[in-house]
Amino acid sequence: xxxxxxxxxxxxxxxxxxxxxxxxxxxxxxxxxxxxxxxxxxxxxxxxxxxxxxxxxxxxxxxxxxxxxxxxxxxxxxxxxxxxxxxxxxxxxxxxxxxxxxxxxxxxxxxxxxxxxxxxxxxxxxxxxxxxxxxxxxxxxxxxxxxxxxxxxxxxxxxxxxxxxxxxxxxxxxxxxxxxxxxxxxxxxxxxxxxxxxxxxxxxxxxxxxx
Amino acid sequence: xxxxxxxxxxxxxxxxxxxxxxxxxxxxxxxxxxxxxxxxxxxxxxxxxxxxxxxxxxxxxxxxxxxxxxxxxxxxxxxxxxxxxxxxxxxxxxxxxxxxxxxxxxxxxxxxxxxxxxxxxxxxxxxxxxxxxxxxxxxxxxxxxxxxxxxxxxxxxxxxxxxxxxxxxxxxxxxxxxxxxxxxx
Numbered sequence: 001x002x003x004x005x006x007x008x009x010x011x012x013x014x015x016x017x018x019x020x021x022x023x024x025x026x027x028x029x030x031x032x033x034x035x036x037x038x039x040x041x042x043x044x045x046x047x048x049x050x051x052x053x054x055x056x057x058x059x060x061x062x063x064x065x066x067x068x069x070x071x072x073x074x075x076x077x078x079x080x081x082x083x084x085x086x087x088x089x090x091x092x093x094x095x096x097x098x099x100x101x102x103x104x105x106x107x108x109x110x111x112x113x114x115x116x117x118x119x120x121x122x123x124x125x126x127x128x129x130x131x132x133x134x135x136x137x138x139x140x141x142x143x144x145x146x147x148x149x150x151x152x153x154x155x156x157x158x159x160x161x162x163x164x165x166x167x168x169x170x171x172x173x174x175x176x177x178x179x180x181x182x183x184x185x186x187x188x189x190x191x192x193x194x195x196x197x198x199x200x201x202x203x204x205x206x207x208x209x210x211x
Numbered sequence: 212x213x214x215x216x217x218x219x220x221x222x223x224x225x226x227x228x229x230x231x232x233x234x235x236x237x238x239x240x241x242x243x244x245x246x247x248x249x250x251x252x253x254x255x256x257x258x259x260x261x262x263x264x265x266x267x268x269x270x271x272x273x274x275x276x277x278x279x280x281x282x283x284x285x286x287x288x289x290x291x292x293x294x295x296x297x298x299x300x301x302x303x304x305x306x307x308x309x310x311x312x313x314x315x316x317x318x319x320x321x322x323x324x325x326x327x328x329x330x331x332x333x334x335x336x337x338x339x340x341x342x343x344x345x346x347x348x349x350x351x352x353x354x355x356x357x358x359x360x361x362x363x364x365x366x367x368x369x370x371x372x373x374x375x376x377x378x379x380x381x382x383x384x385x386x387x388x389x390x391x392x393x394x395x396x
Contacts, residue, residue: 005383013354013383014361014376033383036390037355039333045245047259052241055263056234059270145219145280200278 121165122205128175128185131158138162140173140200147176168207172200215239222279225270233270240283243357244290250352251294253341261297265290284366287353291367295345339389347382354379 009026011017019027082090126138139149142164152160152175160175172192175183184191188201215235216224224232241262248258269276269289276285340348353359353367364375 005380010376010380010383014379015354016361034355036332036336036386037351039329040246040250040336040352040356041358043246044242045249045255045258047241047245047255047262051259051263052234052237055237055266056231058263058267059233060230062267062271139280144223145278146217147280 121167124164124166124203124205126152126162126164126173126175126185127187128152128160128183129158130160130175130177130183133160133177135178136160137176137179138164138173139176140171142166142171142173147179147182149176166203166205168205171203171205173203174200217280218282219279222273222276222282225273233273236269236282236286237266240286244286247287247352247357248290248294250340250356251291251345251349252297253337257297258294261293262290265293268293281366284363287359287367288369291349294349298345335390339386342389343382343385346378347385350375350378351382351386 006026006029008017008022009030012019012022012026012030013033019030022030128136128138130136136152136154137147137149138152139146143149150162150164152162155161173185175185177183182198184199185201188203190202191199192202193199218236218239221232221235225236244262244265245255245258248261249255252258252261265286269286276282278285340351343351350364350368353364354361359367361372361375361379364370365372368375368378370378
């Protein structure tokens, strides 16, 4: 029984081959192997009563994930203890900032010209070549990483295209082929690890500037 | 496929401050996590503790789930790590106990209504899995008990697809060796 595993049997047990692709003797060995796990597969493991309530009680007592925690910190009233010297220094710093930055204030030859960023979304055209695909979507943070994402339209020559309006900033994205296959953009200028051993493509949408 | 809002939608709601939405993820994945942890650890009590810890950890570090649409794999990875930690701790304790004290008999928790042959087979598998390395046991449980696909396993174990296949192959070989009748061979 410990003899080297047949390649076809291994591929079947990895889910790559249907059972009818195996000859009868291998099919029998596959059934024997799978029968080992029949009991645990059919078993409904029941956690103690109140498991969910315990988890949720602990979750409610746990500091929130980053986005929520930052907001919580901002809205929670708190007391700060400051020495009079610290207050005096802070007040002087604020006063200096007001004087130096007000219009018509002291001339500063190196003063920064402040431009107002235009935060209007920019139209971005995504193109992906997948001649065999039945459907392709582009997804990313801008689509909540939904696998259905933003559907792309077929150009009929194997190319899939979508125009998306994105705000200025750095966006990560991938293409989803036929709803299951996540593929980075081979033409992206940079890629980052997605935390699952694959790559996300990175797109920089530059800020527009007023004249 | 789960019904209701997608994992990504629920994750976004939780990150926006809707703590109670996390309960939807608990409801969705508890049965799968329970089955996996019970067979990875060999005990329902240990499994409940490991899954509970993992869910709380998942909530606490939800902002680090880089691809919320693949929350399931990320969550399984946390549970898998909790199970490995518990196993290592148990093995250490068991070693210390064996060195210091006479062995205690294992409590038989068999269900009296369970068919005898089925129970034998179940116990045989349980003993065999316990003899495997945590990595092999985890791979076999995910694939043949939880019926995860190889790509899903790659997500959950943070491995490449080919590394998962190799681990499954070696796990099956190890299991066959353990189950082989003595003297057969």
